[in-house]
Structures are given as structure tokens and as C-alpha cells.
Amino acid sequence: MATRDKSSRRFLSEAQSAWLLLTPFLAVYALFLVYPFFRGFWISLHDWNLLAVAFNPDAKEYVGLRNYERVMWGRNIEWGALASPALQIIGVLGVVIAVFFRRMRRMSRTTAIALGVASAMLFLLPGFHPGEGGRWFDRRFWPTVGNTLVFVGLTVPGVTVSALVLAAALNRETRAMAILRTVFFLSQVLSVTVVTLIWQIMFSPRQGLIANITEVFGGSPIVWLTNEQFAMAAIVITTVWWSLGIAMILFLAGLQDISRDLYEAAALDNATGLKAFWYITLPNLQRTITLVIVLQIILHFQVFGQSHLMTNGGPNDTTQVLVRYIYQTAFRDSELGRASAMAVFLFLIMGGFSIIQFLIGREEDR
């Protein structure tokens, strides 16, 4: 009798209740993420004018993969092993390093594969170029991808290193440190419009703080936002300042997980300060560092506001980034199909990094 009572009270199995609890999330996820993604892909297979289709649903035309071709390919595209030597040589070196360290067993399998694949891409992709009388159909797409990569390549190490240094310095239980932690996190709370406004004033050659400081030291102020050499640096600095907070909090959490005993033991072996940081803190933070780096990469590939509001992608397109190009194509030019094709490309890049994170996470779990 007793067993029967129990089973009748439990009218849902564990699996059933799990599904029930998951349903709200799955419904929202499917409606706002999965469905739009597949619809986006479907749109990318059409010649789809934003306004025309809004007024006449039949105004779209199925074109297969032509949008992808128009965006990424060109006429008479050739491949050469030394078309852009610098990048391709770095790519070859990357492959060599990956193979070498894997042979020496100095590198884990996943890291070696990730480095190897990334380097191979670096060797392969820049090799494409228009041959005699050829041209890219879209002359701005690949330079824009390049700018986005430069932005990610500068911002991610910038955020990671400065957040790590800050976290290590602020990881003390005094009131002053608690206040400083809050102060450094505060910038994260601001919206992109506020952040870019603050930094536009900072960078202004006429009234900006930076210009005033340079003038005190007798230099002539840099016109940050319209100078080809400094425009990208300016939006990178802004972004690092803006997105330090989350990375710092993650590092602080990681730091607090490291046992005090380790530091005491190290101190007995005369390893304090920098040495302790290098031999104790860094190795124990490895997982957090990986997490922060991958999260930052995925986040910063989606950069838009800084470029759109501070430099309008200029000068000479040097700060034009992928999401801004997608936005312009969709809303300024009304070419939704083409824009969706670029968005799918961006998804593939970010999906690739997510897979890397997944693989690394799984390997370390073992």
C-alpha cells in the first residue's frame, strides 16, 4: 500500500517534470533564437528588399547561394601561396608550431588542433586574390572582415591582460579595494551610447582631456577619430575600458577559488609577489582565462556601436566592422538577403569559437 501511495503522489516521472520545467525556456529560445536564425538563413537565399517585401510579400526572389557569391567571391579569383606573404607565413609557422609541440607532447591535442586549424586558415584565406582583370564582387566585405579581426585581436588581449592585472591587484579584503572594485566595474553598467559619448569628448582634439594633457607636455594633439593610424586604437581603448568589468569579476571569482595554502607553501619556497603570480596564480587561473578569452572573442566579433557612433566606420573604412556593414546593407540599402548572408558568415565564425570553447572545456573536465 505504501508504495502505491508514493507512486500516485508522483504523477510525473523525473524526465517529464524536467521537460515541463524546461518548456518555458525552450519555447522562448525556439521563438526568439532558433526560428529567427533559420528564417535569417532562408532570407539569405533570396533577393529580398526590406521595404519592397514589406509592401508586397511576393517581391522576393529565390536566388540560391548567389548572395553568398556576391558578397564573398569575385571574378577571376586566384589562389597564390604568397599572395599576402606576411599573413601566410605566420599561418605556415603556426601550423609548424602546432605539429612540433604536439609531437613533443608539450601541447594538448585540442589546443594543437585549434592552433593548427586557425593557422591553416590564415595560410589559406589570404591567398585568394583577384587575378588579371578580375575583381571581388563586393570590394568592401573582406577588408571589413579584416578590420573586425584586427579589432578582436587587439581588444581581447587588452581586456584579458588589464582585467587580470586589476583583479590580482584588487583581490584584497579591505574597504578601499571593495570601493575600487565597484569603481572599475561601473563602466560596464553604462550603455554604448554613453560610453562612446564620454570617449568622443576624451579624444576630441579641441576640448578633450587627452589633447589637454599632450599640450601640457608640449605635443600637438592627436586627432584620434579621424586619423587612419589612431582611429582603430581609439575604439579599442574605449572598448577595453568599457568591458573590463565582467572579465575582472570572473578573474576575482577564479582568484578566490585558489587555496591560500598554495601561496603559503610557495612563500616558504621564497616565491612571493611576481613569482607567486607566475607560478601559482596563472596556472590555477587557466580555465578562467580560457573562458574569458573565448567569451570576449564571441562578444567582440559583434562590435557595432563603437564604430557606428565614434568613427562612422572611417576614416577610409579603417574602422568599418562586420556588424555595421550588415546593418548598413540591411537598413540603408534595404538588401536584406545580402545582409543575412553576411550574418550567417558571422554566425559561422562565432560558432567556430564556441565549439573551440566547448572542446577545451570538455578536455579539462577529463
Place this chain on the structure above:
Amino acid sequence: MKHVLMTAAAAATIATGAFAQEVTLGRFFGACEDAGTDTKSSVGEACIIQSIINAASAEIDGVTVNTLPTDWGNFYDQIKASYAGGTPPDIHVMHRHRIPEFAGLGAIADLSGDLAAAGIDTSDWAPAALDAVSYNGGIYGVPLDFHANLWHVNMDLMEQAGLVENGAPVLPSSPEELLAHAQKVKDATGQDYLAADFAQFPIGVRLVLALMWQQNANIFTDDGTATINNDAAANAVTAMTQLFDAGLANPQLNYADSQQAFLNGESAILVNGTWVVDFYTAEAAKPEVGLNNYYVADFPTLFETGATWADTHMWAIPSTLDGEKKTAALKVLAFINDHNVDWARTGHMAVRNSVLESDEYANLPHRSEYAGTASIARDTPPSERYGAIQDVLNRELQAIWLTGKAVDVALADAEAEVQDLLDR
């Protein structure tokens, strides 16, 4: 019977709008918090237009106007997205150059049948204004102004350089003279001759376009062939770059910085539109502002034919709007049309003959100084890709003066990209 009468009366009150119709309005021109309803005393584009809108909301029976928050730089993106989402504002401002794009797709309404009933007399519009809002035989909006690039002049700096005659500035009539004048100003005052936004909005593009039109050239033909990589364009560009190379003008200033340079008295000329005349007049009257003696001149002719970039602001109604809402929206348009002279206080040129001929208009500050602008107003041929084409030109021209890209390479790139846009 009593019942029937009462129901009918109730229905009638609802139908005639015992409840005020709310009309949503989308516009650029910037934000003005406390514009009030006095259309005669507000200063600057943002506050003048908002005071007219507020007055419409207060004075038209049964209609309230709700101005939507919109940002200038992204206005068209936002408007298009709202059309695509099926929720466009009931009235919105736009440029005449966007008519092919919006009317071509059937987004905005042909108002030719509605204007007379709404009390808008199209025969009072200047012919060029009617032409500006006409497309394929229809009238797609109510014109608000003509606006154009002008030369704003600091007379004190010009005087010191000996470039004032009979109370008017002496302006160049050739690229060579431009350079000579610029050198004179530098020698006499140490200041730059010319400032403009060469680094942000397409003001520099409009300047180069004007210099191309002055040579009877254009950036593309009516049949869609890009014509940018040629001598006319190179002449136009080098007329400017010679000033940058000689250190007589600074290409790195954006809109706000170039304006500030002019108001600080650091530049003899500012190339900017009609929209700032009343603002600069007000600024020049302040003792703490470097600019004291302000003058407005027509864009000078440096080549054969007079020409300056010009456009028209206009108000449009979505084609989907009907019934009471449309009647209410048309009332607001009629109100704005009636206040054309108030909008002209910004410095813009009026569109109604009755205003153009009025003393009130003629007596607006500096109005007589740029009376020639109306006759040299120009724009590119109509295109659905106007915005994208301007962006290409802005990018390539900025590449020339900000990053030192070779003129012929930049012009060739611009021509190829504009051709791509025209072919799409």
C-alpha cells in the same frame, strides 16, 4: 425612437472625434526640450520646428501631435525599419532625394487629391518646390524648404586680409584665386581661410559636387553610368587639397569642431548649409564668441557655371494611413505649410510664393546676402541609392584628405563602387 436618436448622437460624437486624434510625427533636426508654442521667438532648427509642431498640437481642434524620438544619423534606417514593421509614424520628414526610393515602393502616399481639401494651395508653391515633391505625376509630400550650401564669412578676418569691398566679402572666382586669398588670410591673420566638416557628414562631398557641377560635370548620368574618374572631379578635389597641402585649411575637423573653429574666429570661411544662419547670427551677437562680424554669401563660382548643392525637406504620409487619422495628419501638414515663414527664420529658403514675396521674409537677417543661391541650386540625378552613393563619395574623399590616398586611385575606386550600386 428616443433610443435610436441617442445612439446616433453618441455614434456621431465618437465619429467626429470627441476624442482627440493622436498623430505621431517622426523628424530629424535634433531635440529641443522646451520649445514652447511661440513660433516667432525660438532659435535654431530643432527648437523652431518643435515650436511649430507644439503650436499645431495646441491650436488644431481634436488633434494632438506626438513627436517620436529619432536620431539624426540613423533617421532613414529607423524610418525604413518602421515601414518594414508596419508601424511608420503618421507624418514624417524626409529629403526630396529619397522620393524615388520611398514612392517607388509605394511606401508614401500620393497626396495630389487630398491637398486642396486640407487647405493646402499648391499653386502658391514655387515651381521648384512643386517639382521637388513631384514624382511620376503624383505629389508625394508637402515641401518645407530649399536648403543649400553657403559660405559663412567672418568679416573681421576678411577685412584684415583686405578681402572686403563695399561691405561685401571678395570671394574667389577660380581655384588659383582661392589659394591666393587663403594665403592672404593666413599672412594677415595667422588663421585658416576655410573650414568645413571634411571628416564626418557629407559636407565635403557636397562641396566637391558643387565644384563638379560648376564644370558642367556630374557623378553619374541619368541612364546610370558613373562618371567620377575624370578631370572635372580631379579639378574639384585639388581645389580643396591645395588648401590642405599649403596648411591653409584643416581637413581633420568634424561637423562640431569645424563649426567651433569658425565661431572661435579661427577660420575666415565656413562652408555649411542654410540651416545655421539664425544660430550663427545669434552666436555672433554674444560678446564672448570669437565671431563678431558675420556675413552670409552664395557659394562662389570657381569654374564656368554657378552651382551649389541643394535639397528640399518635405513632409510625407504613409500610403497605409486612411480615415480620420489621415484627415488629422493633413491638418497638421496644412498648419506647418501655413508657418512656412517661421521655418524660414532658420536661414532656409521658403517654398511658398506668398512668403518669398513678403516683407517679413525679406527682412530676415542676412537674407539679401544669399539671394543668388536659389538660382544656382543643384543636386545629383535621382537614384534609389542616393544614401549609399553619398557614403561611397564621403569615404573616398575622406581617404584623399585624411589618409593621403592618391586622387586618381580614390576617384577610380569611387567610380567602380558607385557603378556597382547603380547596377544592383
